[in-house]
Amino acid sequence: MKSATFKIWRSGEEEGGRFEEYAAEVEEGMVVLDAVRQIQSKQVNDLALRWNCKAGKCGSCSAEINGMPKLMCMTRLSDLPLDKPVTVEPIKAFPLIKDLVADVSSNYRAKKSIKKFKPRAPDEADGTWRMVQSDVDRVQEFRKCIECFLCQDVCHVLRDHRLHEKFVGPRSLVYAASLDMHPLDVEDRLEDLKESHGVGYCNITKCCTKVCPENITITDNAIIPLKERVVDRHYDPLAKLFRLFRRRPSSETQAQSENHD
Amino acid sequence: MAADYPKHEHDVLVIGAGGAGLRAAIEASGEGASVGLVCKSMLGKAHTVMAEGGIAAALGNVDDRDNWKVHFSDTMRGGQYINNWRMAELHAKEAPERVRELESWGALFDRTKGGRILQRNFGGHRYPRLAHVGDRTGLEMIRTLQDHGIHQGIDVHMEFTVVCLLKDGDRVSGALAYDRERGRFRVFHANAVVLATGGIGRAYRITSNSWEYTGDGHALAYRAGAELIDMEFIQFHPTGMVWPPSVRGILVTEGVRGEGGVLLNKEGKRFMFDDIPDNYKSQTADSPEEGWRYTQGDRNARRPPELLTRDHVARCILREVREGRGSPHGGVFLDIAWISEKLANGAEHIQKKLPSMYHQFMQLAKIDITKEPMEVGPTTHYVMGGIRVNADSQMSNVPGLFACGECAAGINGANRLGGNSLSDLLVLGKRAGEYAAKFAKEHGGTSIDMSQVEEAEQAALKPFSETPIEGEESNNPYDIQFALQETMQSLVGIVRQGAEMEQALEKIAQLKKRAQRVAVTGHREFNPGWHTALDLANLFTVAEAVTRSALLREESRGAQFRKDFTSKDPEWGKANIATSQGPDGQMKVERIPIPEMPAELNAIIEEMG
Numbered sequence: 001m002k003s004a005t006f007k008i009w010r011s012g013e014e015e016g017g018r019f020e021e022y023a024a025e026v027e028e029g030m031v032v033l034d035a036v037r038q039i040q041s042k043q044v045n046d047l048a049l050r051w052n053c054k055a056g057k058c059g060s061c062s063a064e065i066n067g068m069p070k071l072m073c074m075t076r077l078s079d080l081p082l083d084k085p086v087t088v089e090p091i092k093a094f095p096l097i098k099d100l101v102a103d104v105s106s107n108y109r110a111k112k113s114i115k116k117f118k119p120r121a122p123d124e125a126d127g128t129w130r131m132v133q134s135d136v137d138r139v140q141e142f143r144k145c146i147e148c149f150l151c152q153d154v155c156h157v158l159r160d161h162r163l164h165e166k167f168v169g170p171r172s173l174v175y176a177a178s179l180d181m182h183p184l185d186v187e188d189r190l191e192d193l194k195e196s197h198g199v200g201y202c203n204i205t206k207c208c209t210k211v212c213p214e215n216i217t218i219t220d221n222a223i224i225p226l227k228e229r230v231v232d233r234h235y236d237p238l239a240k241l242f243r244l245f246r247r248r249p250s251s252e253t254q255a256q257s258e259n260h261d
Numbered sequence: 262m263a264a265d266y267p268k269h270e271h272d273v274l275v276i277g278a279g280g281a282g283l284r285a286a287i288e289a290s291g292e293g294a295s296v297g298l299v300c301k302s303m304l305g306k307a308h309t310v311m312a313e314g315g316i317a318a319a320l321g322n323v324d325d326r327d328n329w330k331v332h333f334s335d336t337m338r339g340g341q342y343i344n345n346w347r348m349a350e351l352h353a354k355e356a357p358e359r360v361r362e363l364e365s366w367g368a369l370f371d372r373t374k375g376g377r378i379l380q381r382n383f384g385g386h387r388y389p390r391l392a393h394v395g396d397r398t399g400l401e402m403i404r405t406l407q408d409h410g411i412h413q414g415i416d417v418h419m420e421f422t423v424v425c426l427l428k429d430g431d432r433v434s435g436a437l438a439y440d441r442e443r444g445r446f447r448v449f450h451a452n453a454v455v456l457a458t459g460g461i462g463r464a465y466r467i468t469s470n471s472w473e474y475t476g477d478g479h480a481l482a483y484r485a486g487a488e489l490i491d492m493e494f495i496q497f498h499p500t501g502m503v504w505p506p507s508v509r510g511i512l513v514t515e516g517v518r519g520e521g522g523v524l525l526n527k528e529g530k531r532f533m534f535d536d537i538p539d540n541y542k543s544q545t546a547d548s549p550e551e552g553w554r555y556t557q558g559d560r561n562a563r564r565p566p567e568l569l570t571r572d573h574v575a576r577c578i579l580r581e582v583r584e585g586r587g588s589p590h591g592g593v594f595l596d597i598a599w600i601s602e603k604l605a606n607g608a609e610h611i612q613k614k615l616p617s618m619y620h621q622f623m624q625l626a627k628i629d630i631t632k633e634p635m636e637v638g639p640t641t642h643y644v645m646g647g648i649r650v651n652a653d654s655q656m657s658n659v660p661g662l663f664a665c666g667e668c669a670a671g672i673n674g675a676n677r678l679g680g681n682s683l684s685d686l687l688v689l690g691k692r693a694g695e696y697a698a699k700f701a702k703e704h705g706g707t708s709i710d711m712s713q714v715e716e717a718e719q720a721a722l723k724p725f726s727e728t729p730i731e732g733e734e735s736n737n738p739y740d741i742q743f744a745l746q747e748t749m750q751s752l753v754g755i756v757r758q759g760a761e762m763e764q765a766l767e768k769i770a771q772l773k774k775r776a777q778r779v780a781v782t783g784h785r786e787f788n789p790g791w792h793t794a795l796d797l798a799n800l801f802t803v804a805e806a807v808t809r810s811a812l813l814r815e816e817s818r819g820a821q822f823r824k825d826f827t828s829k830d831p832e833w834g835k836a837n838i839a840t841s842q843g844p845d846g847q848m849k850v851e852r853i854p855i856p857e858m859p860a861e862l863n864a865i866i867e868e869m870g
Contacts, residue, residue, distance in 0.1 A: 029505015029626070041739035045790025046783025050302070052471040055511045055621055057400065058306045074624050097442055098787040105419075108304065108411075116412045117367035128361055130376030136369050140394070143369060143401060147305055175408075182367065 002026040004077065005085040006035055008047070011098045020044075021085060026077055033061050033072035036088060036100075048099035056213060059148030063100055064089040069150040069211045091153040104149050110168040113196065114176050118187040135183040142178035142222055144214045147171065151208035151218055157201045167198035170208035170218050177222035180229070194230045199223070266448045266714065271297035271416065272701040273694070274436060274451035276423050277478065279307030280399075280686035281666025281693070282457030283406035288694030289455070290413045294701055297449055298410075299421045299438055301458075301473045305407045308459050308470065309686065312399025313514035313617065314383055315391025316363075316687070317680035318356035322377040324560060327388040329353040333862070334869035336681060338540065339385040339570050340645075340674020341819040342834060342866075343491075346858045347652035348672040352681070352688045359687035360392050368405040370394050382519045382556060384568040385678040387544065387869075389558070396516050396615045402683060421447070423477065424795060425717040426454060426485040426662070427709055433485060433662040434707035437717050441792065444785025446718050450709050452701035455655075455693050456482055456648060456664040461495075461803040463796075465641035465754075466746040469501055469512040472789075475796040476803030478668035482648045483802055487657040489840040490853070491670045492646035492803070493810035494820045496677055497755050499574035501640025503592035508625045510640040513595065513618060515679045517635075518567040520614050521556040522597035523549070524578070525634065526586035532593075533566035536577055541569055543870065553603065572676045572820045575639040579755055582638065592638035598631055607631065639755060643682065644803075645673040645820060646810070649839060654700075655693035661700055661707075665693035675819020724794045727780035736780045738794035745772050745800055753808050758824040762812045769808065773801050802848075806840040809850045813838055 004026045011017040022043055024035040033051055040047040051061040054073045061072040066080060066087055080086055094102040123129045151170035157163050168176075176193060179185050193199045206219045216222070273289040275282045278300035290296040300307065319332040333353035337344055360378065364370065370392050371379040380389040394401045411417070420441040427435045427448070435450040458478030462470025483489055500513040518524075526532050537545050545566055546552040552565025567574065578593050588594050597615070601607025608631035612619050615630070622628040622635060647670035648657050655663045666686050673681065730736045752765035776798070781791045816830035817823050836852045843849040858866075 027506060030507045031625070034507040040789060041737075041743075045737065045739065045781065045793070046788040048787040048789060052302055052306045052473065053308075053311050054471065054508070055311070056624065057397075057617065058310050058471075060302065060306050076625070101787055103442075104303070108419075111408070112411050116408065119365055119367070122365075127365075128377070129364065131369075131372055132376055133372045136372055136394075139369065143394075143404070144397065146310075146400070179367070182369065185367075 002082075004035070004082040006039060007085045007087045008036065008039070009089040009099060010047070011096065016096065019087065026082065030077045031073055032065055032075045032077065032086065032088065035077065036072060048097070048101045050101055057146060059146035062091050062148045062150050062153065064091060064153075069153045071148060071150070071213050074213060091149065093153045093155065093159040106164045107147070107149055107152060107169070107171060110172045111175055113168070113192070114172060114179070115187050115189050115192065117179055117182065117185055119184040120186045129184055131183045139178050139181045139183070141216055142174050142181070144216060145171065145174050146214060148213060150211045150213065154207040154211050156205065156207070163198070163201060167201040170202070170223065172197065173199060173202070173226060174216060174218055174222045177226055180226065190230055190233055193226055194234065199226055199230055202227070266446060268448045268450060269297055269416070269418070271295050271449065271451045273297070273453045273455060273697045274299065274449050275455045275457060275694070276436065277307070277457035277459060277666070277668070278304055278417070279457065279459055279666060280309040280402055280406060280683060281690035282455070283403070283410050284687050284690030285455045285457055285665055285694035285697065286415050287406065287410050287413055288691045289698040290415050292695060292698035294698035296415045297418060297451065298415050299418045299423060299436070299449065301420070301422050301477075303419050304417055305403055307403065308474065309399045309403040309683070311469070311512060312402070312683055313396040313512065314516045314519070315381055315393030315398045315680050316356070316360055316402065316683040317383065317386060317390050317678065318360040318392055318684050319353060319390060320357045320360065320378060320380060320392065322373055323380040323558070324388040327390060330865045331387055331869060332356070332390065334866050335386055336672070336678060337674070337866060339676050339678040341676060341829075342674065343818070343837060343855060344674030345652050345671030346862055348689070350862060351652060351692070352672055352685055355688045356684040359684065359691060363402065363405055363687065366405050366409040368401050370401075381516065382564065382568065383679045384515055384518070384574070385570045386680065391680040393516070395613070396514050396617050398683065422792065422795070423481060424721050425713070426481050427713050428485060429707035429710065432660045432707055434709055437714050439721070441787050444788065444791070448709060448714055450707075452704060452706060453661045453663060453697040455697045456662070456668050457666045457690065457693070458668045460667045461644045461800075461807075462641045463742070464746065464749050464800050464804045464807070466743075466750040467501065467510040468641040469498060469510055470641065476799045477796070478664060479647055479806070480799035480802040482657060482659070482662060482664060483806070483840070483842055485659055485662060486842065487659045487662060488649040489646060489670070489806055490649040490837045491674070491810070492644070492806040492840055493814050493838060494645035494673075494675050495641060495807060496571055496643040496645060496820050497575045497639040498642035499571055499578055499639055500595055500637040502626065503588075503636050503638040504590040505626060511621070511625070512640065512642065513635060513637050514615070515571075517595060517597050517615060517618060518565075519556065520597065520611070521553060521600045521603070522567065522595050523565070523599065524567050524574070525594040525596055526581045527588055527594075528586060532581050532586070533569070533574065533577055537566055537569070538573060545569065570676055571679065572822075575755060576822060578637070578639060588636045590636050592636040594634040595637045596634035598633060601631070643667060643677055645675065645677055646670050646807070653692065654696035655689055656696060656700070661704065663693045663697045665689045675821065721795055724779050724781040724791060727778050729780040729782065730778070734775060736775060736778045738779050738781065738790055738797060741772055741776050741779060741797060742793060742800065745769070745804060748772070749804055749807070753811060756822050756824055757811055759812060762808050765808050766805070769801060769804050776801070805848055809848060810838045810840060813850050813852065
């Protein structure tokens with residue numbers, strides 16, 4: 001049986017931890033999570049990691065594999081160069097708890113700060129609604145989110161600038177979009193998006209979209225429309241006129257102008 | 262030391278935050294109770310998220326011949342009539358309301374042309390009944406409950422594991438738990454406790470369940486004096502992935518068959534037509550052509566044999582494999598790609614209806630299901646057995662201790678129909694929360710007995726003081742867990758026989774002994790080795806309960822198939838098996854009669870045929 005080397009981040013006293021090397025036996029079809037669990041069960045029982053479904057549906061096993069933010073359960077070893085050690089590190093935009101486990105609780109607090117779903121009055125006397133499939137399809141993309149927080153991990157506002165308290169991040173904006181574009185929802189979240197949720201901090205580098213394991217077009221389909229709604233409400237008429245001539249202002253300018261709004 | 266335990270006070274403590282736990286917590290807090298919700302993983306990661314097919318509810322949106330009576334009789338037939346009929350009745354009656362309520366909380370289901378909730382076909386359901394959204398219904402459901410629940414003032418304690426229930430006399434008074442992050446113990450003091458901990462899949466090697474499903478609620482209740490019933494009935498879902506080896510057991514939704522997918526052996530034969538049980542003959546298609554029409558919504562067509570109940574389909578697959586007609590990796594073929602012969606936009610249709618299956622096979626097996634067949638085989642999926650509760654209130658025989666969802670039993674009898682689990686979570690989860698809140702309000706406070714807390718803590722910390730042993734008698738917690746899984750997989754699996762199960766009992770006893778010296782390395786903070794060691798006791802309890810119950814039931818019925826008793830015994834059709842802890846600490850299994858069904862329910866079953 002083939003063997004491969006894994007360099008896994010272990011917490012420790014000095015400088016918060018270091019990489020340790022482990023050998024794992026490799027068989028066909030294995031994913032990184034299989035190798036890490038094999039190392040855990042045979043060599044280091046106390047290696048901390050999160051996982052649940054093993055099928056890319058629960059979003060628990062997020063990590064940085066060879067420097068790339070990924071789900072461990074959906075990363076096949078056959079797609080990695082095994083002649084070199086495979087590095088496995090925790091996601092970095094959040095405080096570390098231990099080994100591969102990060103404290104992602106800020107995401108739960110951010111979600112709670114978003115006003116909940118508020119439906120319009122029922123369409124029918126029996127208390128039910130009627131919707132067309134195309135309206136349902138439009139928001140399905142956002143509702144596919146498995147809350148793995150990989151998008152939060154690569155967002156430079158969070159990862160580099162650590163502005164967790166000022167900017168809710170891409171996952172929460174996808175959530176806000178899923179409510180705002182829900183066919184039945186009538187809640188107004190624009191003030192919050194502009195003020196406490198800091199939608200203006202996003203300057204559309206689209207890193208979040210690139211790493212989404214569910215292939216949600218986070219920036220283009222969720223964040224930009226939310227920004228546009230904020231802009232529509234808060235821009236003065238002159239700017240509105242200006243926008244009419246330049247149908248789509250450059251994303252950079254738009255983001256900055258919101259920042260300074 | 263006692264005073265040092267951080268303590269949480271709640272009217273109602275809910276243990277488990279999948280669909281059932283969340284729904285119970287929402288209801289209890291809606292009733293004005295202060296609610297604590299404890300979960301082993303983070304919120305929104307529980308097994309409900311994996312449910313794919315849909316929520317069974319007789320809304321009658323697609324076929325107006327459907328109503329609660331048909332749903333009730335389908336559930337009873339699927340369960341081979343040993344279900345708790347009152348639970349099946351409540352479930353069938355209340356499911357539509359619970360689904361509509363979910364929609365009012367923001368769940369978005371696929372629609373009919375007229376804009377109502379769309380429903381799909383599923384095994385054992387006579388009419389299209391499953392409200393769904395593509396093949397990710399569970400995600401939609403848990404997210405809706407989670408997002409609704411966080412605004413209800415529920416105290417959520419994520420990544421906490423309960424090690425024992427606390428009692429004040431006969432009554433339950435709370436629970437002792439540790440937090441994963443720091444490894445510290447906390448006391449939860451509550452007037453009522455709702456168990457919603459899910460299944461026992463980790464007792465088997467091939468399973469669709471995650472690390473969490475170690476029968477915690479079953480074992481906690483058992484040790485607190487509650488009865489378990491129907492533990493012999495374990496659902497092996499017929500279609501789990503079989504290749505590559507590392508993904509063996511991961512679920513392939515029944516929705517694939519609902520959308521027209523067919524099961525083939527290596528000769529390319531649709532073997533499901535070979536063996537159709539008598540009680541389903543009149544409802545099953547005569548030809549592939551009729552089966553196809555059924556999946557496409559022809560009201561006059563009968564369902565294809567691929568949509569027979571899960572127990573039967575699993576056994577047919579096993580038969581093909583054992584008789585040498587299986588696929589290269591020990592399964593059979595499940596082909597949905599063939600529908601391109603029937604539909605112009607077949608590939609597109611598959612991707613739209615089964616997006617996560619497409620994704621799963623593409624990424625994990627490099628197989629394009631719109632072009633090639635999948636390889637599938639049975640996987641341990643769900644336990645019908647669980648805590649015995651009152652159908653209306655969901656309370657166990659321990660006052661103040663409630664249970665709902667997979668860890669409770671009764672509604673499914675000998676076999677659960679696909680789609681009935683999500684509706685069960687909603688209907689009976691709601692009831693558990695409602696009655697737990699009521700119980701907490703009506704009954705005075707309890708007190709915490711600190712000696713119970715200290716004893717449990719000492720036992721939980723013991724593995725840290727043991728020295729690791731290597732080799733055959735290894736006391737590594739993972740090695741012991743693997744050995745137990747292997748035992749259950751090979752000796753108490755889909756096809757059972759007395760001698761093998763006797764052997765299993767011996768092995769379980771040996772492993773239990775070995776586990777007394779289980780050793781843990783490292784410290785208490787986020788230490789999965791320790792958590793695995795603590796879960797072992799629960800796994801032993803459920804493994805033993807499954808085996809002893811399966812031995813006692815000397816017949817084949819639903820999910821229980823005995824090679825030494827291959828037919829159904831009408832006498833056993835009148836009884837359940839209850840498991841409880843005897844005064845001497847030994848496990849007691851006994852036959853208990855099923856109360857007679859009221860005439861009006863009996864009439865419904867007669868009428869539906």
